[in-house]
Amino acid sequence: xxxxxxxxxxxxxxxxxxxxxxxxxxxxxxxxxxxxxxxxxxxxxxxxxxxxxxxxxxxxxxxxxxxxxxxxxxxxxxxxxxxxxxxxxxxxxxxxxxxxxxxxxxxxxxxxxxxxxxxxxxxxxxxxxxxxxxxxxxxxxxxxxxxxxxxxxxxxxxxxxxxxxxxxxxxxxxxxxxxxxxxxxxxxxxxxxxxxxxxxxxxxxxxxxxxxxxxxxxxxxxxxxxxxxxxxxxxxxxx
Amino acid sequence: xxxxxxxxxxxxxxxxxxxxxxxxxxxxxxxxxxxxxxxxxxxxxxxxxxxxxxxxxxxxxxxxxxxxxxxxxxxxxxxxxxxxxxxxxxxxxxxxxxxxxxxxxxxxxxxxxxxxxxxxxxxxxxxxxxxxxxxxxxxxxxxxxxxxxxxxxxxxxxxxxxxxxxxxxxxxxxxxxxxxxxxxxxxxxxxxxxxxxxxxxxxxxxxxxxxxxxxxxxxxxxxxxxxxxxxxxxxxxxxxxxxxxxxxxxxxxxxxxxxxxxxxxxxxxxxxxxxxxxxxxxx
Amino acid sequence: xxxxxxxxxxxxxxxxxxxxxxxxxxxxxxxxxxxxxxxxxxxxxxxxxxxxxxxxxxxxxxxxxxxxxxxxxxxxxxxxxxxxxxxxxxxxxxxxxxxxxxxxxxxxxxxxxxxxxxxxxxxxxxxxxxxxxxxxxxxxxxxxxxxxxxxxxxxxxxxxxxxxxxxxxxxxxxxxxxxxxxxxxxxxxxxxxxxxxxxxxxxxxxxxxxxxxxxxxxxxxxxx
Numbered sequence: 201x202x203x204x205x206x207x208x209x210x211x212x213x214x215x216x217x218x219x220x221x222x223x224x225x226x227x228x229x230x231x232x233x234x235x236x237x238x239x240x241x242x243x244x245x246x247x248x249x250x251x252x253x254x255x256x257x258x259x260x261x262x263x264x265x266x267x268x269x270x271x272x273x274x275x276x277x278x279x280x281x282x283x284x285x286x287x288x289x290x291x292x293x294x295x296x297x298x299x300x301x302x303x304x305x306x307x308x309x310x311x312x313x314x315x316x317x318x319x320x321x322x323x324x325x326x327x328x329x330x331x332x333x334x335x336x337x338x339x340x341x342x343x344x345x346x347x348x349x350x351x352x353x354x355x356x357x358x359x360x361x362x363x364x365x366x367x368x369x370x371x372x373x374x375x376x377x378x379x380x381x382x383x384x385x386x387x388x389x390x391x392x393x394x395x396x397x398x399x400x401x402x403x404x405x406x407x408x409x410x411x412x413x414x415x416x417x418x419x420x421x422x423x424x425x426x427x428x429x430x431x432x433x434x435x436x437x438x439x
Numbered sequence: 440x441x442x443x444x445x446x447x448x449x450x451x452x453x454x455x456x457x458x459x460x461x462x463x464x465x466x467x468x469x470x471x472x473x474x475x476x477x478x479x480x481x482x483x484x485x486x487x488x489x490x491x492x493x494x495x496x497x498x499x500x501x502x503x504x505x506x507x508x509x510x511x512x513x514x515x516x517x518x519x520x521x522x523x524x525x526x527x528x529x530x531x532x533x534x535x536x537x538x539x540x541x542x543x544x545x546x547x548x549x550x551x552x553x554x555x556x557x558x559x560x561x562x563x564x565x566x567x568x569x570x571x572x573x574x575x576x577x578x579x580x581x582x583x584x585x586x587x588x589x590x591x592x593x594x595x596x597x598x599x600x601x602x603x604x605x606x607x608x609x610x611x612x613x614x615x616x617x618x619x620x621x622x623x624x625x626x627x628x629x630x631x632x633x634x635x636x637x638x639x640x641x642x643x644x645x646x647x648x649x650x651x652x653x654x655x656x657x658x659x660x661x662x663x664x665x666x667x668x669x670x671x672x673x674x675x676x677x678x679x680x681x682x683x684x685x686x687x688x689x690x691x692x693x694x695x696x697x698x699x700x701x702x703x704x705x706x707x708x709x710x711x712x713x714x715x716x717x718x719x720x721x722x
Numbered sequence: 723x724x725x726x727x728x729x730x731x732x733x734x735x736x737x738x739x740x741x742x743x744x745x746x747x748x749x750x751x752x753x754x755x756x757x758x759x760x761x762x763x764x765x766x767x768x769x770x771x772x773x774x775x776x777x778x779x780x781x782x783x784x785x786x787x788x789x790x791x792x793x794x795x796x797x798x799x800x801x802x803x804x805x806x807x808x809x810x811x812x813x814x815x816x817x818x819x820x821x822x823x824x825x826x827x828x829x830x831x832x833x834x835x836x837x838x839x840x841x842x843x844x845x846x847x848x849x850x851x852x853x854x855x856x857x858x859x860x861x862x863x864x865x866x867x868x869x870x871x872x873x874x875x876x877x878x879x880x881x882x883x884x885x886x887x888x889x890x891x892x893x894x895x896x897x898x899x900x901x902x903x904x905x906x907x908x909x910x911x912x913x914x915x916x917x918x919x920x921x922x923x924x925x926x927x928x929x930x931x932x933x934x935x936x937x938x939x940x941x942x943x944x945x946x
Contacts, residue, residue: 246845272848285846289864298860302851361850473748480744498811510896527811527893528908540792541802542810542893641911664913697775700788721884 201397202226202365206242206262207251215239215421218252224391225413226399231332235421236401237282239368243399244279245272257364273302278358278396282369284350286342291354293338296325299361325360331393332356332386348379355390364430365397372407384410472696496608496683497694499526500534502550502684504640508710508714509548512707516698522544524698538689540551544694548572548686548702551612568688572702573711574657574719575682577616578674583654587668596672597629603647604655608635612682614645617656619679658682660715676720683719727933728917730897731905732924738813738901742820746877749821750828751870755858758836769829775887776826786889787819791891809891813899816892820881827880832868835866868940875936879929 205218206387219226243254245261248269254262256277259303261270272279278299280325287295330336332352342350342366358366371387372380384407391398402408408415415427468643501509506528517523527544529537531551538544538558549555552571558564580598581588588596597603606614614636621627635652640661646652648666662671686702688695701707708718744837753772755914757765775783791798791809847857861906863870885903892899894908902921909917 202935244849246848272845273851273853275849277849279846280850281846283842285840285842287843287847287861298847298852299850302853357850393795477744477748480741503911506908507914525895525898527895527899528888529894533890536788537810537890537893540788540794540810541798541808542792543808608849645907 201257202399203255204243205252206239206249206254208238208242208247208249210235210238210421213421215417217241217418217421217423219416219423219426221414221428223413223430224395224397225411226397227408227411227413227415228399228401228418229408229415230418230424231404232403234418236418237369238421239418240279240369240399240401244277244367245270245275246279276362276364277367278355278361278363278365279367280351280354280358280369280371282371282373284354286350286353286357288342291339291341292334292345293329295327295342295353296329296356296360299357299363300325305363325356328356328359333388347374348382351375351383352386355386359390359394359396363396365399368398368400370403372402372404373433374423380407387411449539497522497545497692499524499698500538500542500544501526501528501544501548502531502534503528504550504658505548505684508711508716510704512710515706515710516701520697522694522698524694539661545690545692546688546699547687548684550684552683552685555687558689559687563689565691566689568686568696568699570572570686570703571683571719572683572686573684573708573716574676575672575684575716576676577613577620577674577679577682578657578659578662579654579674580657580665580669581654581672582667582669584668584670588672590672590675593624593671593672594626594629597626600633600652600654602635602652602654603630603633604635604637604643604652605630606640606643606656607638610637611637613640613658614657616679616682620656620674623678624674634643657717659717662715684716726923727896727900728806728920729903731808731902731921734816734898734900735882735902736928738816738820739878741797742817742824743874743880745817745821745876746824746828746881747870747874749875750825750873751832751863753825754829754832754836755862758833772829773826775823776897780823780886784887785824787815787822787887787891791815793817811893811899813892813893816888817885817900819887819891820884823884823887823932824877824880827876828873831869831876832866835869835873836862838869839865845883853924871936871939875932878932882925882928 201222201224205222206215208215212233213235215238217235217239228239230236240245242249249262249264251264252262253260253264256275259276260268261275262268287298290298326335328336332355334349334352334356336346337349337353342353343354355366368387372383375383387398387400388411390396400411412429415429417424417425446459496681508648509526509528513524513526524546527580530711531549531554534544534547534549535557535587538547539561547555547558555564555569578707579596581600583596583599586592586596586599605617606612607619608614618627621630635646637646640658643655643657644661644664647655647657647669657665659671660675665671686699688699712718748820754769757769788810789795793799793802793808798809801807809818839893843861843865844857847861883903883909884901887899888899889904892901894900894904896905902925906918906921906925909915
């Protein structure tokens with residue numbers, strides 16, 4: 201699913217990470233300041249690498265040598281920042297619809313309506329709101345929601361923009377224990393329901409342990425260990 | 440292909456995305472409406488939708504010290520002839536600068552000969568029309584009524600005053616003339632440590648009206664604006680340079696020539712005199 | 723001064739201020755957006771020129787405008803050749819003067835407004851598929867609205883009160899280019915206190931109404 205080697209010169213060190221995997225989960229671990237967020241920025245296209253390449257689901261998104269560099273809006277990557285970045289001046293529904301409208305700019309309003317409410321469209325927004333249990337919040341503003349609700353809106357918004365992959369930066373950082381466990385279960389179910397790959401950044405080994413897939417530890421911009429866990433069996437491979 | 444600005448990094452990058460983005464004009468009827476309104480506003484402004492562009496207009500520039508008499512006279516003229524002169528009031532220096540840059544004056548009446556000379560040098564005047572229309576005088580104002588004011592008692596009045604205001608002679612005409620008179624009459628030394636310079640004729644009046652000073656030098660035309668109890672002594676014309684208000688035509692607009700003729704008439708001159716102006720000595 | 727003249731000064735002032743605020747609003751917003759996105763030196767030069775009228779005395783600004791619009795300049799000459807009329811001493815010249823002096827205020831308000839918008843929101847919009855123009859109109863502009871409105875209000879106030887530059891390029895023709903400030907000034911100069919007081923009260927009224935309206939709009943959008 202994802203295949204990359206990205207290099208970027210930062211102030212304190214040079215970030216140099218390569219990875220290839222078909223696994224649905226890629227967990228990036230490491231202390232703060234190790235470059236995990238920068239790596240997400242590079243993958244999403246918000247920051248341009250100095251060197252390297254990035255391939256996602258077979259699509260070439262970036263290649264320094266041949267000059268390919270898709271802008272963020274064309275990469276079909278749903279990036280959920282740690283701050284969630286919900287648009288404060290829009291309702292939940294408007295936030296979620298933002299991705300739909302811009303992905304399908306130029307289509308007639310009626311076609312978009314179809315997409316949102318269409319019964320035969322499994323990926324309709326209606327369905328996503330329902331699955332994430334935020335349908336009843338459609339006309340509320342982000343400021344009126346709880347932390348957990350806001351996170352679900354952010355996920356719905358990323359999904360509605362037809363992202364092939366979700367990037368999540370420290371999704372559990374501001375949640376208390378109970379909400380955190382709910383959030384972990386939510387992510388696992390989102391992944392299995394929508395079959396999207398998820399790259400997740402966390403500094404907590406305990407949180408990381410809840411997820412299968414590749415666990416890549418980063419220190420000062422370089423990978424220091426890689427564990428591949430399929431299901432919940434532990435096959436440790438040191439890189 | 441448009442290169443996009445990916446913040447935070449700004450290295451130029453090529454985009455090889457499949458451009459299946461249709462035109463975006465459908466999305467923003469509001470923006471297009473705003474653009475149209477703007478375009479209309481620009482056109483409206485630049486074509487200067489004037490309310491009436493009658494050919495009978497004339498545009499006159501006049502020194503602001505002539506505002507009141509000219510307002511009265513232009514209304515009088517309008518009631519007689521149906522032509523209302525459009526008069527722009529400003530300082531002589533400003534009017535000169537505007538004329539030099541092509542402001543559409545047909546007629547000018549200034550408070551300074553040197554400014555009109557500059558325009559004459561620039562070839563902007565109809566020389567034959569130039570004349571000194573009006574003149575003015577310098578008055579010494581004193582609140583010391585115990586001494587009857589006359590040229591003989593002038594030095595005594597100066598001595599008994601505590602503070603005397605006059606325009607700054609380096610830049611203010613009413614001050615320059617006052618200083619000339621004082622020197623000509625040999626009494627400059629009497630105001631040495633009592634003088635308070637004002638930045639313009641208006642401020643001279645303010646100082647006098649507020650009681651900050653007990654004496655000062657003003658134009659004869661400003662005497663009517665004094666609100667204090669005092670005596671005014673007119674200083675003889677020969678003690679200073681002539682204070683002249685020259686006029687000239689700048690175009691061959693017949694309306695302007697007609698108005699200038701009216702301003703030179705006895706009827707108009709008597710109106711000017713009622714505001715304190717005088718006529719220059721005929722040379 | 724007669725009542726019709728006072729009325730014409732007020733109407734003229736309102737018309738000029740409204741038009742100039744419209745232009746200033748759009749121009750200032752676009753400039754603030756454009757100039758905040760690059761660090762090129764040429765853009766910094768443009769920015770300095772835009773803000774310059776704020777630190778120069780209005781009479782200097784007026785004189786420079788006079789030079790720029792007069793028959794001797796290429797712009798003035800062009801207009802004269804095309805229409806046979808000069809821009810000077812017309813109310814459009816007053817609009818231009820008002821725009822020049824109020825643009826710095828709008829520009830700086832807009833700039834502050836845009837800088838106050840969380841970049842992460844704009845970045846999120848990027849990843850969701852929006853292009854730069856849509857990010858500007860759907861994210862940046864709405865979130866910068868309070869500062870933009872303030873900028874508009876300041877521009878309007880500055881335009882209504884503009885005196886020095888207006889006097890230079892539009893003259894002081896009662897009934898045609900005499901605005902509230904010039905009428906007030908020359909009324910006071912000539913000792914016509916009644917007119918000066920009347921105009922002062924009208925100015926105060928306009929200013930207070932404008933400020934109240936802006937605050938009202940700001941409060942309304944805040945409680946959304």
